[in-house]
Amino acid sequence: MVKLAIPALLAGLLAAPLTHAGNVGATLTVDQLQLQGSGNYTVQPDNRKLYSRIVNVDTYKDIAEWAIDKDSWQPVATNAQHNGSQAQGGWNPLAGGGGLAVDMAEGDGAWRSGESSLWTDILLNLAPGASVTVSGRLQLAFHDSSAGGAKSSGFAGICLDLSPAACEPDYKRGSTLGAEPGGFSDSFSLGWHNDTAYNQQLLWRTQLMVDALSPVPEPANWGMLGAGLGLLGLCRKRYRSG
Numbered sequence: 001m002v003k004l005a006i007p008a009l010l011a012g013l014l015a016a017p018l019t020h021a022g023n024v025g026a027t028l029t030v031d032q033l034q035l036q037g038s039g040n041y042t043v044q045p046d047n048r049k050l051y052s053r054i055v056n057v058d059t060y061k062d063i064a065e066w067a068i069d070k071d072s073w074q075p076v077a078t079n080a081q082h083n084g085s086q087a088q089g090g091w092n093p094l095a096g097g098g099g100l101a102v103d104m105a106e107g108d109g110a111w112r113s114g115e116s117s118l119w120t121d122i123l124l125n126l127a128p129g130a131s132v133t134v135s136g137r138l139q140l141a142f143h144d145s146s147a148g149g150a151k152s153s154g155f156a157g158i159c160l161d162l163s164p165a166a167c168e169p170d171y172k173r174g175s176t177l178g179a180e181p182g183g184f185s186d187s188f189s190l191g192w193h194n195d196t197a198y199n200q201q202l203l204w205r206t207q208l209m210v211d212a213l214s215p216v217p218e219p220a221n222w223g224m225l226g227a228g229l230g231l232l233g234l235c236r237k238r239y240r241s242g
Contacts, residue, residue, distance in 0.1 A: 136158075
Protein backbone atom coordinates (compact mmCIF):
# COMPACT_ATOMS: atom_id res chain seq x y z
CA MET A 1 0.00 0.00 0.00
CA VAL A 2 2.85 2.43 0.82
CA LYS A 3 4.47 1.77 -2.57
CA LEU A 4 1.25 2.90 -4.27
CA ALA A 5 0.75 5.96 -2.06
CA ILE A 6 4.18 7.54 -2.51
CA PRO A 7 4.10 7.61 -6.35
CA ALA A 8 0.61 9.13 -6.25
CA LEU A 9 1.79 11.81 -3.81
CA LEU A 10 4.87 12.69 -5.86
CA ALA A 11 2.83 12.80 -9.06
CA GLY A 12 0.43 15.28 -7.51
CA LEU A 13 3.26 17.49 -6.25
CA LEU A 14 5.21 17.50 -9.50
CA ALA A 15 2.34 17.82 -11.95
CA ALA A 16 1.24 21.35 -10.91
CA PRO A 17 4.50 23.29 -11.39
CA LEU A 18 5.40 21.38 -14.54
CA THR A 19 2.05 21.96 -16.27
CA HIS A 20 2.89 24.81 -18.65
CA ALA A 21 -0.79 25.32 -19.48
CA GLY A 22 -1.24 26.51 -15.91
CA ASN A 23 0.80 29.67 -16.53
CA VAL A 24 -0.90 32.93 -17.48
CA GLY A 25 0.40 36.37 -18.35
CA ALA A 26 0.80 39.10 -20.93
CA THR A 27 3.46 41.13 -22.73
CA LEU A 28 2.82 44.73 -23.80
CA THR A 29 5.37 46.47 -26.04
CA VAL A 30 5.69 49.90 -27.63
CA ASP A 31 8.13 50.32 -30.51
CA GLN A 32 8.77 52.69 -33.41
CA LEU A 33 8.15 55.46 -30.88
CA GLN A 34 9.16 58.83 -32.31
CA LEU A 35 8.55 62.56 -32.11
CA GLN A 36 8.48 64.68 -35.27
CA GLY A 37 8.02 68.43 -35.37
CA SER A 38 8.31 71.61 -37.35
CA GLY A 39 8.94 75.20 -36.33
CA ASN A 40 10.47 76.28 -33.03
CA TYR A 41 9.92 73.72 -30.24
CA THR A 42 11.87 72.14 -27.38
CA VAL A 43 11.55 68.79 -25.57
CA GLN A 44 12.03 68.62 -21.79
CA PRO A 45 12.12 65.33 -19.81
CA ASP A 46 9.94 65.34 -16.70
CA ASN A 47 8.66 62.69 -14.31
CA ARG A 48 8.38 58.93 -14.83
CA LYS A 49 7.84 55.73 -12.91
CA LEU A 50 8.39 52.11 -13.94
CA TYR A 51 6.98 49.56 -11.51
CA SER A 52 6.97 45.75 -11.42
CA ARG A 53 5.61 43.74 -8.52
CA ILE A 54 4.08 40.47 -7.38
CA VAL A 55 1.67 40.86 -4.47
CA ASN A 56 -0.47 38.85 -2.09
CA VAL A 57 -4.03 39.72 -3.09
CA ASP A 58 -5.24 39.60 0.52
CA THR A 59 -2.56 41.83 2.09
CA TYR A 60 -1.35 43.55 -1.09
CA LYS A 61 2.20 43.14 0.14
CA ASP A 62 4.98 41.14 -1.43
CA ILE A 63 7.93 41.73 -3.75
CA ALA A 64 8.24 45.08 -5.52
CA GLU A 65 10.99 46.72 -7.54
CA TRP A 66 10.66 50.11 -9.14
CA ALA A 67 12.67 52.91 -10.71
CA ILE A 68 11.96 56.62 -10.96
CA ASP A 69 14.16 59.27 -12.51
CA LYS A 70 13.76 62.92 -13.48
CA ASP A 71 15.81 62.30 -16.63
CA SER A 72 13.43 60.51 -18.97
CA TRP A 73 16.17 59.87 -21.52
CA GLN A 74 17.94 57.32 -19.32
CA PRO A 75 16.82 53.66 -19.77
CA VAL A 76 15.24 51.96 -16.74
CA ALA A 77 14.37 48.34 -16.02
CA THR A 78 12.64 46.38 -13.23
CA ASN A 79 12.29 42.72 -12.33
CA ALA A 80 10.27 41.07 -9.52
CA GLN A 81 10.15 37.28 -9.00
CA HIS A 82 8.29 34.92 -6.67
CA ASN A 83 7.92 31.11 -6.82
CA GLY A 84 8.23 30.89 -10.59
CA SER A 85 6.18 34.02 -11.26
CA GLN A 86 7.80 37.10 -12.76
CA ALA A 87 6.92 40.72 -13.51
CA GLN A 88 9.36 42.87 -15.43
CA GLY A 89 9.63 46.02 -17.49
CA GLY A 90 12.05 48.08 -19.54
CA TRP A 91 11.85 51.56 -21.06
CA ASN A 92 14.24 53.48 -23.29
CA PRO A 93 12.63 56.34 -25.23
CA LEU A 94 15.81 57.03 -27.22
CA ALA A 95 15.69 53.44 -28.50
CA GLY A 96 12.06 53.81 -29.55
CA GLY A 97 10.07 52.47 -26.59
CA GLY A 98 10.07 49.42 -24.36
CA GLY A 99 7.93 46.66 -22.94
CA LEU A 100 6.22 45.21 -19.87
CA ALA A 101 5.60 41.55 -19.10
CA VAL A 102 3.93 39.44 -16.41
CA ASP A 103 3.97 35.64 -16.18
CA MET A 104 2.20 34.04 -13.21
CA ALA A 105 2.90 30.39 -12.41
CA GLU A 106 0.20 27.97 -11.32
CA GLY A 107 2.37 26.78 -8.42
CA ASP A 108 2.43 30.30 -6.97
CA GLY A 109 -1.18 29.95 -5.80
CA ALA A 110 -4.35 31.68 -6.90
CA TRP A 111 -3.83 34.38 -4.26
CA ARG A 112 -0.87 35.95 -6.08
CA SER A 113 -1.11 38.76 -8.59
CA GLY A 114 1.54 40.28 -10.82
CA GLU A 115 1.66 43.78 -12.30
CA SER A 116 4.05 45.86 -14.35
CA SER A 117 3.28 49.49 -15.18
CA LEU A 118 4.89 52.58 -16.65
CA TRP A 119 4.05 56.26 -16.34
CA THR A 120 6.30 58.77 -18.10
CA ASP A 121 5.84 62.51 -18.73
CA ILE A 122 7.67 64.69 -21.27
CA LEU A 123 7.08 68.44 -21.64
CA LEU A 124 6.89 69.93 -25.14
CA ASN A 125 7.31 73.70 -25.51
CA LEU A 126 5.88 75.05 -28.78
CA ALA A 127 6.44 78.54 -30.15
CA PRO A 128 3.67 80.11 -32.28
CA GLY A 129 3.30 78.19 -35.54
CA ALA A 130 5.16 75.08 -34.30
CA SER A 131 3.76 71.55 -34.69
CA VAL A 132 4.59 68.15 -33.17
CA THR A 133 3.48 64.58 -33.85
CA VAL A 134 3.98 61.57 -31.55
CA SER A 135 3.62 58.15 -33.15
CA GLY A 136 4.41 54.50 -32.47
CA ARG A 137 3.17 50.92 -32.51
CA LEU A 138 1.55 49.06 -29.64
CA GLN A 139 1.45 45.25 -29.36
CA LEU A 140 -0.22 43.05 -26.75
CA ALA A 141 0.37 39.29 -26.57
CA PHE A 142 -1.20 36.97 -23.99
CA HIS A 143 0.40 33.89 -22.46
CA ASP A 144 -2.61 31.60 -22.78
CA SER A 145 -3.96 29.42 -20.00
CA SER A 146 -6.41 26.55 -19.80
CA ALA A 147 -6.63 26.72 -16.00
CA GLY A 148 -9.71 28.12 -14.32
CA GLY A 149 -9.54 31.27 -12.22
CA ALA A 150 -6.77 32.89 -14.27
CA LYS A 151 -6.96 36.32 -15.83
CA SER A 152 -4.63 38.51 -17.82
CA SER A 153 -5.06 42.02 -19.17
CA GLY A 154 -3.19 44.92 -20.71
CA PHE A 155 -3.82 48.65 -21.12
CA ALA A 156 -2.06 51.50 -22.87
CA GLY A 157 -2.78 55.22 -22.94
CA ILE A 158 -0.95 57.96 -24.87
CA CYS A 159 -1.88 61.63 -24.56
CA LEU A 160 -0.73 64.99 -25.86
CA ASP A 161 -2.48 67.63 -23.82
CA LEU A 162 -2.45 71.33 -22.96
CA SER A 163 -3.52 70.57 -19.36
CA PRO A 164 -0.62 68.79 -17.64
CA ALA A 165 -2.54 68.45 -14.38
CA ALA A 166 -5.38 66.53 -16.06
CA CYS A 167 -3.97 64.74 -19.06
CA GLU A 168 -6.45 62.19 -20.42
CA PRO A 169 -5.31 59.60 -22.99
CA ASP A 170 -6.08 60.76 -26.54
CA TYR A 171 -5.24 57.26 -27.67
CA LYS A 172 -5.99 54.26 -25.47
CA ARG A 173 -6.42 50.56 -25.98
CA GLY A 174 -7.10 47.83 -23.45
CA SER A 175 -7.94 44.16 -23.68
CA THR A 176 -8.17 40.90 -21.72
CA LEU A 177 -7.23 37.29 -22.32
CA GLY A 178 -10.92 36.33 -22.49
CA ALA A 179 -11.82 39.05 -24.99
CA GLU A 180 -8.86 38.76 -27.37
CA PRO A 181 -6.80 35.58 -26.79
CA GLY A 182 -4.64 36.49 -29.77
CA GLY A 183 -3.88 39.99 -28.48
CA PHE A 184 -3.48 42.84 -30.98
CA SER A 185 -1.06 45.08 -32.87
CA ASP A 186 -2.05 48.72 -33.26
CA SER A 187 -0.45 51.95 -34.49
CA PHE A 188 -1.13 55.41 -33.12
CA SER A 189 -0.33 59.00 -34.09
CA LEU A 190 -1.14 62.17 -32.14
CA GLY A 191 -0.48 65.69 -33.39
CA TRP A 192 -0.71 69.26 -32.14
CA HIS A 193 -0.25 72.66 -33.83
CA ASN A 194 0.17 75.95 -31.98
CA ASP A 195 -2.03 78.33 -33.94
CA THR A 196 -1.92 81.08 -31.29
CA ALA A 197 0.40 84.05 -30.89
CA TYR A 198 1.73 82.70 -27.57
CA ASN A 199 4.10 79.94 -26.44
CA GLN A 200 2.34 76.72 -25.40
CA GLN A 201 3.50 73.87 -23.18
CA LEU A 202 2.13 70.40 -23.89
CA LEU A 203 2.34 67.27 -21.78
CA TRP A 204 3.21 64.06 -23.62
CA ARG A 205 2.22 61.27 -21.27
CA THR A 206 2.64 57.54 -21.85
CA GLN A 207 0.85 55.09 -19.55
CA LEU A 208 1.20 51.32 -19.91
CA MET A 209 0.06 48.46 -17.67
CA VAL A 210 -0.18 44.67 -17.77
CA ASP A 211 -1.39 42.40 -14.98
CA ALA A 212 -2.27 38.76 -14.31
CA LEU A 213 -3.73 36.63 -11.54
CA SER A 214 -2.21 33.23 -10.74
CA PRO A 215 -4.35 30.40 -12.11
CA VAL A 216 -6.02 27.84 -9.88
CA PRO A 217 -4.23 24.44 -10.11
CA GLU A 218 -5.84 21.92 -12.46
CA PRO A 219 -8.47 19.73 -10.71
CA ALA A 220 -6.64 16.59 -11.85
CA ASN A 221 -3.47 17.68 -10.05
CA TRP A 222 -5.36 18.27 -6.80
CA GLY A 223 -7.06 14.88 -7.18
CA MET A 224 -3.76 13.03 -7.49
CA LEU A 225 -2.29 14.94 -4.57
CA GLY A 226 -5.36 14.25 -2.41
CA ALA A 227 -5.31 10.56 -3.30
CA GLY A 228 -1.65 10.28 -2.29
CA LEU A 229 -2.21 12.04 1.03
CA GLY A 230 -5.26 9.87 1.75
CA LEU A 231 -3.37 6.66 1.09
CA LEU A 232 -0.47 7.75 3.29
CA GLY A 233 -2.90 8.58 6.09
CA LEU A 234 -4.52 5.16 5.82
CA CYS A 235 -1.13 3.42 5.88
CA ARG A 236 -0.05 5.37 8.94
CA LYS A 237 -3.29 4.50 10.77
CA ARG A 238 -2.89 0.78 10.01
CA TYR A 239 0.78 0.90 11.14
CA ARG A 240 -0.20 2.41 14.50
CA SER A 241 -2.99 -0.15 14.94
CA GLY A 242 -0.53 -2.97 14.39
